[in-house]
Amino acid sequence: MTASVANAAAAAAVVPCWSCKGPVAARALFCSVCGAVQGPGAIDHFSRLGMLPTFDIDQDLLEKQYFGFQRRLHPDRFAAKSPKERALSQSQATSLNEAYETLKDPLKRAAYLLDLKGRKVDLTACGTINDPMLLMEQMEKREAIADADTVEVITKLSADADSEVIACQCHISAAFNAGELDEAGHLTIRLKYLAKLAEEARTKKTRITRALR
Amino acid sequence: MIDDGLVLLQLHEPGETPVPHESESGLAVGIDLGTTNSVVAFSFDSEVEVLRGEDGKALIPSVVHYKDDGSVEVGALARQAILESPDHVVSSIKRLMGRGLEDVKSLAGTLPYEVVVPPEGGMVRLRVAGRTLTPVAISAHILMAIKERAEQAMLGKSVTRAVITVPAYFDDAARTATKDAARLADIEVLRLVNEPTAAALAYGLDNSVEGLYAVYDLGGGTFDISILKMEKGVFQVKATGGDAVLGGDDIDHAVAEHFLSQRAAGAAITAGEVKQALMTARVAKECLTGRAEGEWMIELDGIASRHKLTKAELEKLAEPFVERTIEICRGVVEDAGIDVGDIQGVVLVGGSTRMPLVRKRVSEFFGRQPLSDINPDEVVAVGAALQAEALTRGSDTLLLDVTPLSLGIETMGGIVEKVIPRNTPIPVAMAQEFTTYQDGQSAMSIHVVQGEREMVDQCRSLARFVLRGIPPMAAGAARIRVTFQVDADGLLTVSAQEMATGVEQHVAVKPSYGLSDDEMATMLRDSLVHAKDDMAQRLLTEAVVEARRSVLAVKSALGVDHDLLSVDERQAIDAAVEAVEQACAGIDRDAVTVAVEHLEEATKSFAEKRMDRGIRQALAGVSVERLDDALGGAE
Ligand SMILES: [Zn+2]
Numbered sequence: 001m002t003a004s005v006a007n008a009a010a011a012a013a014v015v016p017c018w019s020c021k022g023p024v025a026a027r028a029l030f031c032s033v034c035g036a037v038q039g040p041g042a043i044d045h046f047s048r049l050g051m052l053p054t055f056d057i058d059q060d061l062l063e064k065q066y067f068g069f070q071r072r073l074h075p076d077r078f079a080a081k082s083p084k085e086r087a088l089s090q091s092q093a094t095s096l097n098e099a100y101e102t103l104k105d106p107l108k109r110a111a112y113l114l115d116l117k118g119r120k121v122d123l124t125a126c127g128t129i130n131d132p133m134l135l136m137e138q139m140e141k142r143e144a145i146a147d148a149d150t151v152e153v154i155t156k157l158s159a160d161a162d163s164e165v166i167a168c169q170c171h172i173s174a175a176f177n178a179g180e181l182d183e184a185g186h187l188t189i190r191l192k193y194l195a196k197l198a199e200e201a202r203t204k205k206t207r208i209t210r211a212l213r
Numbered sequence: 214m215i216d217d218g219l220v221l222l223q224l225h226e227p228g229e230t231p232v233p234h235e236s237e238s239g240l241a242v243g244i245d246l247g248t249t250n251s252v253v254a255f256s257f258d259s260e261v262e263v264l265r266g267e268d269g270k271a272l273i274p275s276v277v278h279y280k281d282d283g284s285v286e287v288g289a290l291a292r293q294a295i296l297e298s299p300d301h302v303v304s305s306i307k308r309l310m311g312r313g314l315e316d317v318k319s320l321a322g323t324l325p326y327e328v329v330v331p332p333e334g335g336m337v338r339l340r341v342a343g344r345t346l347t348p349v350a351i352s353a354h355i356l357m358a359i360k361e362r363a364e365q366a367m368l369g370k371s372v373t374r375a376v377i378t379v380p381a382y383f384d385d386a387a388r389t390a391t392k393d394a395a396r397l398a399d400i401e402v403l404r405l406v407n408e409p410t411a412a413a414l415a416y417g418l419d420n421s422v423e424g425l426y427a428v429y430d431l432g433g434g435t436f437d438i439s440i441l442k443m444e445k446g447v448f449q450v451k452a453t454g455g456d457a458v459l460g461g462d463d464i465d466h467a468v469a470e471h472f473l474s475q476r477a478a479g480a481a482i483t484a485g486e487v488k489q490a491l492m493t494a495r496v497a498k499e500c501l502t503g504r505a506e507g508e509w510m511i512e513l514d515g516i517a518s519r520h521k522l523t524k525a526e527l528e529k530l531a532e533p534f535v536e537r538t539i540e541i542c543r544g545v546v547e548d549a550g551i552d553v554g555d556i557q558g559v560v561l562v563g564g565s566t567r568m569p570l571v572r573k574r575v576s577e578f579f580g581r582q583p584l585s586d587i588n589p590d591e592v593v594a595v596g597a598a599l600q601a602e603a604l605t606r607g608s609d610t611l612l613l614d615v616t617p618l619s620l621g622i623e624t625m626g627g628i629v630e631k632v633i634p635r636n637t638p639i640p641v642a643m644a645q646e647f648t649t650y651q652d653g654q655s656a657m658s659i660h661v662v663q664g665e666r667e668m669v670d671q672c673r674s675l676a677r678f679v680l681r682g683i684p685p686m687a688a689g690a691a692r693i694r695v696t697f698q699v700d701a702d703g704l705l706t707v708s709a710q711e712m713a714t715g716v717e718q719h720v721a722v723k724p725s726y727g728l729s730d731d732e733m734a735t736m737l738r739d740s741l742v743h744a745k746d747d748m749a750q751r752l753l754t755e756a757v758v759e760a761r762r763s764v765l766a767v768k769s770a771l772g773v774d775h776d777l778l779s780v781d782e783r784q785a786i787d788a789a790v791e792a793v794e795q796a797c798a799g800i801d802r803d804a805v806t807v808a809v810e811h812l813e814e815a816t817k818s819f820a821e822k823r824m825d826r827g828i829r830q831a832l833a834g835v836s837v838e839r840l841d842d843a844l845g846g847a848e
Contacts, residue, residue: 014824014831020766021820022774023827033773034766067447071611075640075701079403079604082762083755090640090700097638206547 018084029073029092037078037085040092044116045099055113055176055184057103066100106169107195110176110188119181121188131186138193145201151212154205161198168194239373241403241605242363243411243597244356246377246391248307248460249433249564251275251355252591253363254598261415261595264366271591273362276304277354279342287358299488300326301342305462306355308434309337309348310394311386313726316458336390336726347732349390353397360400374401376601378593380435381407381617382455384663385675385705386726392702403604405702408432409439410450410614411596412562415587417443417610425451425555427546429575429583430562430593431538434460438542440549440556446610452549452636453617454541459534461498461565467530468494468522476511476518489513493520501527502567528570535571539578548636559583564590614639616699620675623660627669632697635665642698646712649693653685659695661707674725675705684714753802760797760809764790767816770823777822789815 017024019036027047030037046053049065071077073092078085102108111123141161148154168191175184242264245252250272254263263271268289278291279301286294295302303326309317314330317337327340338345363372377400379391388405395402409428416422422443430437437455441448469490476486493509497520500507506523546553559575561583566572575583587595603610615636621629622645633643647657657680664672683691692712699705767790775783789812796808 014827016820016824017766019762020770021816022770022823023831034769036762036766067444067449067611067613070613071447074611074613076404076600076604076612077607082758084759085762093701094640094642094698097641101638202547210543 018088029069037073037081037088037092039088040095045102045112046116048095048099049103051103053113053116055106055110055173057109059104062100062103066096069096106172107188107191110172110184110191113176114181114185114188117181119185121185123189123192131189134190134193138197141197142200145197145204148204149208151205151208154201154208158198158201158205161194161201165191165194165198239371240363240367241374241376241601242372243594243599243601244359244375244377244400245408245411245591245594245597246307246352246355246359246379247275247432247593248305248435248462249275250590251359252594253359254591254594255363255367256595256598256602259599259602261598262366263591263594264363266362267365271594273355273359274304275307275355276302277306277351278302279344279346281342285354287355295488295492296485298342299485302488303339303341303346303351305434306339306348306351308458308462309339310352311384311388311390311726312337312348334725336386349394350397352391352394356394356398356400360398373399374403374601374605376404376406376411376597376604377402378408378411378597379405379703380430380432380455380457381409381437381439381450381453382435382457383703384457384618384673385703386673387457388703390726392704402702403601405704406597406600406612407437407439407450407453407614407617407703408435408593409437409453409560409562410441410448410612411594411600412560412587412592413439413441413443413448414596414599414610414612415592416560416584417448422558424557425549425551426558426560427542427556427579428560428562429538429542429566430455431565431571432460432563433462433565434458436460436538436541438538438545440545440551447613448610449613450615450636450638451551452545453615454545454548455617456537456541459537461563461568463534464498464531464565464568465491465494467534468497468527471522471526471530472509472511472518472520475520476516483514486511486513497522498527498568502569524569531568531570535568535574538571539574542575542578553579556581560592561585561589562592614701614703616641616703618663619665620697620699620705621662621664621672622695623662623669629662629664629667629669629672633699637699639699639703640701642696644694644696647693647695648689649683649686649691650688652688654688654691655683655685656681657683657693661697661705676707676725678707680709683711686713749802753800753805756802756805756809757797760793760805763809763812764793767812770816770819774819774823774826777826778819782819785815786812786819 013026014023015026016022017031017034017036017038020031020034022031022033024031024038026041027043028038044053049062049069051057051062051065070093073089073096075086075089075093078089102112107123111121114121145154145157148157168187172184172187172191175181175187240255243254243256252263252271252273254261265271266273266288270289273288274292276288276291276295278286278294280286281301291302292304295304313334313336317328329338329340329345331338336347336349338347339351360372364370375395377391377395379388383391391405392402409430412428412430413426416426424443426441426443428437428439428441435455435457436459437453439453440451442451469487472490472493473486489511493511497507497509501522501524504524506521508519508521511518511520556579559579559581561572561575566575566585566589572583600612602608616633616639617635619631619635620633621631624630632645633641647659649657658677659680660669660677661675662669662672663675666672680693683693690713693709694712695707695709697705697707767786771786778786789808793805793808793812796804
């Protein structure tokens, strides 16, 4: 790193505290001088929760971090503070919730990580599957679920769908670890459809079991 | 950031309830504002006392008697008056909070009072004793009685703030209505807490409770089921569900109908008979908790009728309602993504869980005996009191709740597009972008709904608003970002901005079932209480809180960086601080604002010097440690 780049980075890391107007680290949660809570700032979800930006994630650690940050930033901690501090704490808690909801879900996490690495996958684009193989596979499985009419059949289909979801997550992990981002992107789209199928199978299973009761 | 000036539209004012300095504010209590009964409790150092009336009872019947002389009576006496003057007494008003005509139709026949809907739509009104009252005003009367009870029990100390519980399944309109009622009763709401979450808090206090718990809450008029994960002082709601119009009242009605069908041989049934039959049904239901059968008498208009009821008959009448709660439990367990077997305990809340049939079905479904060591009538108020203490005096515990109903917007063909799915942790914000579909289109109408169904007319309408002033552009070129924010009370705020140009837009909102600001203002004026918390007072309090924060901030800064100031500069700042403190002691808001502005002016160069020093230190590689102080987040 050249000196000027380092300087710019160091200067950018310091911002004025909204409350006492003095310097505060851009990422600080509280001002060390006046104690005021700071805004959530624009940092990525992994950094926000103090996690490494990887697909493989320790769910227990993630939850522990999330609880830890919420303990300090949740609006309940600021009920007796000024309106401005309450509003900032609400923004902080909102950002923490968004980060937590994104990272705890493998599909959202994969898509977010790809986005961070500059490979945006569009999970909202509904319907159209570009990959003919994937399309074929999905149609067949969907049909099988629709045709299932006994508990045995749907239980098996549901279990298969669940294990395919898990297998796909393992492949995504492998692709990220090997730095194969294109592959990770394909698999993430695949995961989206597999998750949807697993959901459909579960719903159907519930319906059949309930009808029997 | 919050203050980017683009928040154009607010269904609810943020910062509506400033919390004044501890010494200036009264005590904070927990209130369970129930359909049938209400309870109030107070906590100090985690020791909770349920506040009782002179009769020693904790339950205050949520019944209001509007007398002909204009006076109002709440509680046990009001309940007794039901028989003599049924058309002067209102009960179960909670069922109508934030409800419109459509909702009332679905309750048809179960409401023992005359309901009218204002011509412009919106929340229903009640015709009682020749007066037209909103459910908000009636609830405010109950809250005033609760406040009075609390103040008597606290030896005359003033009670001004409260945590009020609401059914987890209450929608936005009902939550807003509850908050409005508190405002009319001159109670500042510290937080609306979901009833099952409050109950869990009461149980989780001893910390021996860890893992996944279900809270089954069957009250008079509402049913809630929540699955929570309790862990080291964190209460995380995993999923919640319920029915805002299902409760013990429904069982009473079924029993009352049964009685009336035996009594009235073809004759028209009077309102008086319905009320009396309901009271008899309630008594019968309670008696059959411990007995196998009994006989009750209904006597009115000179006609007496005797009615036998066995426990088995009662259970047959109650079964459809209890089964419906079990169905809802099943759905919520699925939503939580767990198996019933993962649940380590079931907590029972609400008077209706005393019914043996309810206990039996709940233990069958969850495969374990439910917990009810804390009185199910009082447990919610106990939790609310603990939370009131936590919010005003600090606490190690933390509640992380979710939004119970999905929020969506109407799209083409009346289809709902979900913006925030149910069971999303709150507070939450989601943004959605819209575009224009006609060249030069300058306005766009947005309809916000709450519910799980696909079609708009099957969901509850929350609000409609129009985005105006969209700059003229080709169809599809405008990008309007609408942000939906649900706060920690579960209340929705909507804001909007045009992304392509950043042009400000005018937005008009019409809450579907709320009271308009004008209506609220009028009610506050005619008030019930002498609107102590009128607008001016609230603004003053808010300004003083903010001014005190500024002074503290400047003093902290002086403590660290005083060496940057000359004697003259220091004197100027000290004088400005002094001026703010003086203004805060007065009652002139403008004086406070001006003094704070002067203080900001007086500290401007000081702030610049501090920033320079901070950046110089960062550049010199002097660790930003001091600045980084609060970086480490967890634990
Ligand atoms: Zn500061």
